Amino acid sequence: DQQVKQNSPSLSVQEGRISILNCDYTNSMFDYFLWYKKYPAEGPTFLISISSIKDKNEDGRFTVFLNKSAKHLSLHIVPSQPGDSAVYFCAASGNQFYFGTGTSLTVIP
């Protein structure tokens, strides 16, 4: 049973606009969340994280929001750039990391 879900397999956004990637989880004991970015033929690379004691973390163009009551987190990319086109995985930490199925983001120039 998937403990971390990314219900949108793909997303297309115009360059310069905001990209919003969503992630839902089922286990209220998860206390740390991350987003990874993956280009084709490469391993995932760490993008941004958030602890359950926070509801927002920002790093440049990337902001992660956490809504614990809804068991939902989202990644905002503003402004979106063509180089952001990749697959984005969210992950949640319990005794191990559980990964979502990924969302493929395409930023259209």
Place this chain on the structure above:
Amino acid sequence: NAGVTQTPKFRVLKTGQSMTLLCAQDMNHEYMYWYRQDPGMGLRLIHYSVGEGTTAKGEVPDGYNVSRLKKQNFLLGLESAAPSQTSVYFCASSLGHRGYTFGSGTRLTVV
């Protein structure tokens, strides 16, 4: 600083053959992991290790074995490959449960 290195990058096996995937990290990380990535399934944990000489089962361990004889290496073995093991395999390492460094992956096809 190479980070996490996986070998080989590609391999084609016949059903029933065996092989070992090698993962090496040079960051002195205690934790190492093997994941597989399949379409629509995300990254699923096969086995992991919390230190030299230790291994533990993850979410999908059947058909695989692992060994961590040296801190820097984590080996994933397939004793008798099956078509269901066709996948992309990723190794990762971490200091603790706070973010991984991934290798670039091994694409395995079992025919």
